[in-house]
Amino acid sequence: MSEIVDHALEALLYEVVTQPKPGLVDPVDNGSHHDMDVFTFINSSVTMRPYLAQAEEIGTNFTGTDLTKMFLQLREAGKIAEKVMFQATNGVNTHKGAIFSLGIFVCAQSYAKQNDQNPFDVIRQMCAGLMEHDFKKKPDEKLTAGESQFWKYGEGGVREIAENGYIVIEKLALPYLRKTTGTINQRLLDTLMMLATVTQDSTFIKRSGGMQDLSWLHQVAVHFLKIGGSKTDAGMDFLNQENQVFKRHNYSLGGCADLLIVTIFMALEENIL
Ligand SMILES: CC(C)(COP(=O)(O)OP(=O)(O)OC[C@H]1O[C@@H](n2cnc3c(N)ncnc32)[C@H](O[C@H]2O[C@H](COP(=O)(O)OP(=O)(O)OP(=O)(O)O)[C@@H](O)[C@H]2O)[C@@H]1O)[C@@H](O)C(=O)NCCC(=O)NCCS
Numbered sequence: 001m002s003e004i005v006d007h008a009l010e011a012l013l014y015e016v017v018t019q020p021k022p023g024l025v026d027p028v029d030n031g032s033h034h035d036m037d038v039f040t041f042i043n044s045s046v047t048m049r050p051y052l053a054q055a056e057e058i059g060t061n062f063t064g065t066d067l068t069k070m071f072l073q074l075r076e077a078g079k080i081a082e083k084v085m086f087q088a089t090n091g092v093n094t095h096k097g098a099i100f101s102l103g104i105f106v107c108a109q110s111y112a113k114q115n116d117q118n119p120f121d122v123i124r125q126m127c128a129g130l131m132e133h134d135f136k137k138k139p140d141e142k143l144t145a146g147e148s149q150f151w152k153y154g155e156g157g158v159r160e161i162a163e164n165g166y167i168v169i170e171k172l173a174l175p176y177l178r179k180t181t182g183t184i185n186q187r188l189l190d191t192l193m194m195l196a197t198v199t200q201d202s203t204f205i206k207r208s209g210g211m212q213d214l215s216w217l218h219q220v221a222v223h224f225l226k227i228g229g230s231k232t233d234a235g236m237d238f239l240n241q242e243n244q245v246f247k248r249h250n251y252s253l254g255g256c257a258d259l260l261i262v263t264i265f266m267a268l269e270e271n272i273l
């Protein structure tokens with residue numbers, strides 16, 4: 001098994017064991033997710049191995065110049081991986097976002113290594129035109145949460161983030177993680193909350209019923225980092241309190257969790273974790 005696939009699987013597992021994550025599943029608490037626990041995530045992660053190997057193979061072997069074609073190959077594999085994930089979890093959505101984002105990173109990084117390119121530039125080429133391609137008018141009942149948010153609020157969600165080449169990871173989360181100190185758990189918690197200071201998390205938007213609470217979320221994350229983050233008692237007390245608030249409101253940071261997964265993947269590739 002290749003190192004890239006190992007790093008991708010490690011990234012999935014590092015994220016789920018990081019704790020305490022507000023509203024998210026970790027080994028101590030299921031957060032706002034009543035239908036899954038850490039074991040569901042372990043099962044789901046392991047079922048992604050063949051798909052991640054396929055993503056690597058697609059990136060390594062692609063020889064054309066139009067990288068949107070490479071993305072289309074990956075997407076076909078992703079649709080099957082989603083079905084396999086739902087079978088393994090009895091229909092629970094653990095890793096739909098990660099199948100999309102981590103698959104893109106594994107494929108792009110494999111292509112980038114083979115062709116001596118920046119993986120973020122590769123992603124921008126792979127995902128060019130993705131929003132225009134995906135956001136087609138449909139009857140309301142057929143829209144996914146992400147599609148419905150696009151038509152209601154003009155928010156492009158994970159597709160917009162992908163089309164922009166995950167700039168938030170290239171310019172914010174990865175540089176931030178490089179500079180963090182402390183245990184791996186502390187570094188990953190602080191990086192998750194750094195992502196939560198800016199992310200338009202479509203899982204949070206869906207569960208909070210609109211855009212109105214997003215600025216509250218961003219302020220919570222800024223406050224956590226301002227009072228010292230995970231390396232201080234004040235920061236940890238605050239995070240534990242916020243976990244209770246998230247649970248009361250059924251809030252989740254599923255999108256930020258997915259962005260943390262791909263940040264961890266890149267950090268493992270850079271050997272900084
Ligand atoms: C592009 C796809 C990801 C599909 O998108 P889709 O429109 O189906 O869904 P979205 O709502 O847009 O989001 C999908 C998941 O992406 C994660 N996410 C959200 N925001 C961000 C963000 N800012 N950055 C990165 N990633 C983001 C998020 O995944 C996480 O949350 C999930 C758990 O949520 P939860 O509310 O608990 O579970 P649900 O089942 O949704 O609801 P409940 O019933 O429990 O209430 C978990 O998976 C996390 O990983 C979003 O969920 C991709 O799937 C795709 O391309 N699909 C289409 C393939 C296809 O068929 N193509 C053909 C037509 S083009």
Ligand SMILES: Nc1ncnc2[nH]cnc12
Pocket residue numbers: 015016023024025026033094095098252253254257258
């Ligand atoms: N730890 C986690 N809890 C809930 N949803 C997630 N999506 C990705 N990681 C997650």
